[in-house]
Amino acid sequence: MIGLKELSTFGSFHPSVNFTYFVIVVAISMSTMNPWFLAGSFISAFAYTIILSGKSAIKFNIMFIIPIVLISALLNMLFMHDGVTELFYMYENAVTIEALIYGIMMGLMLSGVLMWLLCYQVIMTSDKFIYLFGRILPTIALTISMIFRYIPLIRKRFKEITEGQRCMGRDLKEGSFVDRVHQSVKEVSILIAWSLESSIETSDSMEARGYGIQGRTSFHLFHFSMRDLKMMILIVLLGGLIIAGNIADRTTIYYYPYIRYPLQDIYSYIVYGLYYILLILPIITDIGGEVRWRQLRLKA
């Protein structure tokens, strides 16, 4: 059940729902240093990257994400000397528990946000992005779509040019340095000429299909349904309550000189709970989707 990619049920929601979700989650986890928040965000983002991208995410998380946390903790511990609980002295500087914990929290925040962005990349495909921003700036949206079209095309052409030149006995990898520079300039210039010439035909084709007539609309395949509305309300409600709690200082924490919560009470725990619900929303949605799918298949 890992590596869902575009089969993700959460990803099948309306782009505006997906986008709102990521904006709220990332904003909240960047605006607070509360360990309850950061640990929750880290764990759920860690889990969700694996659900979305599978094995490659496990590898990436171990190779990059965990080192980020460790390095951040180490650096903060070595260079930050505030805090009252000394662990030991190094070159006459105190190394404190407060600095160590603050460093870990910084690491959790950075890596958590990073992992949320990775999830964002899987969920918000180019067409969703284009759709969202195309309504504000239609020409930009079309331009982006055209760029996405051109990147693979140009890559393919360049490969063909290199191969073609190689078959004329002109290889980029052989000959003197000057020869090779000369050859690469030639190949790039072929690519430019080819692309410019072909773009004339593209613009002909655009005009032939009426590009330039006043009142262009922007077509999309998305549909804002009842399910999207419910999810949107839930996300916004949760987000609103959590942010309200943060503003009311219920979740504020100070690390220096010593760790303390100025105003921790029952409301704080409610806010934490709400945040956890928000964090695991996509995970629950995806697991729920998978479970339902399997049940249906078993019945059939």
Place this chain on the structure above:
Amino acid sequence: METIAFKGVSFTYPGCERKALDNITLSMGDSDFIVLCGKSGCGKSTFLRQMKKNLIPYGRFEGEVTYKGTDVSELDKRTCASRIGFVQQNPDNQIVTDKVWHELAFGLESLGFANEVIRQRVAEMASFFGIQNWFRKDISELSGGQKQLLNLASVMVMQPEVLILDEPTAQLDPLAASEFLRAVKRVNLELGTLIIISEHRLEEAFPLADKVILMDSAKVVMYDETEKVAAFLANKDNPHDMYYGLPSIMRIYSELLKQDRDAFADKNACPLTIREGRLMMEEYMGSKQASDEETDSIEGGGIGRMKQDIRLKSEAVENTRGDLVIEMEDVWFRYSREGMDVLRGENLYIRRGEWFALMGGNGAGKSTTLKAICGNIKPYKGRIKVDGKDIRKASVKELFDHRLGMLPQNPQAVFTEINCEDELFEAFAGSKVKDEVQTEKVNEMLELLQLSHLRKSNPYDLSGGEQQRLALGKILLLEPTILLLDEPTKGLDPFFKRTLADIFKKLKENGTTILMVSHDIEFCAEYADRCALFFDGTAISTSTSKRFFAGNNFYTTAANRVVRKWFPQAVTCEEVVDLCAGLST
């Protein structure tokens, strides 16, 4: 009812003396399927472009082109965009966006339709053309044939009354091309759209056409029903250049008619399809057999002798066991680790000085084979030798200096200069050939490829077929001894195909080995020494061309399919006609 009318239209490009269109008057309508044919460069594109406002070329224009009585250049943008659809030659260049669904919607977005309307129309067209299965794909995942079909569909969503197609199949392999043409025919039959299409592949297009426009040096020579144009092309004493592009069945028919005026009862029923061809042969053979029985000479005379001749000729080729120039042994290759094997233990042996054709379905791995021989891709298992050298150990210089020469699929990949002449000179870059010799060779090459009149034109201003020739010329100037060709007949008019075959024959006489990957059955059958079918990752049933095609039932020439009941060995038109001539003597 006339939809589009030309009245005394002449057109001259700026800086040109010669007219590109010369006093053309005709009218098109009635939901016809009209095929426009003529040699490369005779003005077909110029003609078609006069009908689409934003594509009308700059130049001196006389006369009048009207759409339903209104001058085309005065049509408002909206009518012009939605009522007159235009599909161009290159599948890649016409596509604007990155997704199939977005491309389909592009025209309707321009016209400012609401989302629901676009959704419905796009859905309709996607189902009509069978696009629904790849509706959400990225453009970069599509094949050439799919891209061109998408171009057609994204014009059709705007519900045009007239659909103009400028050599739409020139960049496609024959299988994708006939599929495309069938889709166009369906548009014509089921939606009643007027179709005007320029096409070299008359073999495919003629049976579909209601009417044919025949163009020659800027003039419309004939505009009439298909059978009449075919008869006109065939019956002249020295056949028209386009004659060689006619379906084999028509050519056999007209040749037989030339031999014997009374061969057929109905003189105006020129057969168009294989089925009609069979019926024609049935009638012909019936009359012959009757007369043969009287003279009692079937085996001893004509037919028996001809059969033997053909067999001897083909065996002569098979028995010359020259040394091998290309050896592929147990070669395995796949593009990605998770992917399927494209080459699965391929074995291929090419002899020195032969013309070898590798045929087979789309995406089967024929082009991959060529790439492997050039070393552009690295097989994970197996050995490839060129001229006895293992290519993994040879340097690029050793491999390509007067040894391998390869024509890339897109000729643009080798163009660097601003005119054709310089383009050919560029082939000598870095070599020590004397200037005079260079000039001489370039001139010879321009002459050979019939490009002399275009020597000062920009390579990008040439038509697809001409670009193909220019790129070939550039490769030939490097004087390779082994020529690797990927679909060399793509986009060429039938007349030039013959010239190309002559060029290759001459190269072969001078000792060049030719390995050609092609879908062009008729071309391979007529000229290649040996053929092989590429299937399931390897070359199977390698044999001399005659045997190869005579042994196949479907994968063979149209001529063979028509006459195999009587002459299973006959593969080309000429052979069929010769055999029939043998019968009547």
